[in-house]
Amino acid sequence: MKPIQRWLPTALRILLGLVFFVFGLNGFLQFIPPPPIPDSGQAFLGALVTTGYMIPLIKGTEVICSLLLLSNRFVPLALVILAPINVNIFLFHSVLAPAGLPIGILLVALEISLAWAHRAAFRPLFAARAAAAEPEWSEQAVRSAT
Numbered sequence: 156m157k158p159i160q161r162w163l164p165t166a167l168r169i170l171l172g173l174v175f176f177v178f179g180l181n182g183f184l185q186f187i188p189p190p191p192i193p194d195s196g197q198a199f200l201g202a203l204v205t206t207g208y209m210i211p212l213i214k215g216t217e218v219i220c221s222l223l224l225l226s227n228r229f230v231p232l233a234l235v236i237l238a239p240i241n242v243n244i245f246l247f248h249s250v251l252a253p254a255g256l257p258i259g260i261l262l263v264a265l266e267i268s269l270a271w272a273h274r275a276a277f278r279p280l281f282a283a284r285a286a287a288a289e290p291e292w293s294e295q296a297v298r299s300a301t
Contacts, residue, residue, distance in 0.1 A: 164272035172224030182214030196251035231276035
């Protein structure tokens with residue numbers, strides 16, 4: 156394996172984890188001032204804030220998944236959970252606030268790169284037909300345990 160192929164997924168994982176950790180915490184602590192956002196973007200974000208639960212849910216999810224990425228634990232699960240957030244960030248900046256589109260592109264690129272690096276973990280998700288695993292408490296398991 157080439158040296159760059161060995162450390163690149165780790166570097167990308169840490170970068171994505173840091174981005175979501177910082178901006179997830181910022182959703183709670185507001186230590187980074189928000190950039191100017193067009194009226195349509197303000198209306199969308201205002202609606203999310205008005206719900207009273209959506210921003211804390213999204214930001215809490217970002218923090219938890221970023222910690223999973225940074226600790227290298229359950230990385231494929233964190234990527235699956237962050238995927239819709241990344242898509243929303245990309246589409247928000249594509250449609251409502253184009254000035255931030257580079258960050259949306261970067262996040263999607265990081266997500267896709269990491270998903271590719273962990274593609275073996277995602278392979279079962281794309282099976283056309285999947286057989287359910289036999290539960291541990293089945294008769295066969297009970298017979299073999301006795």
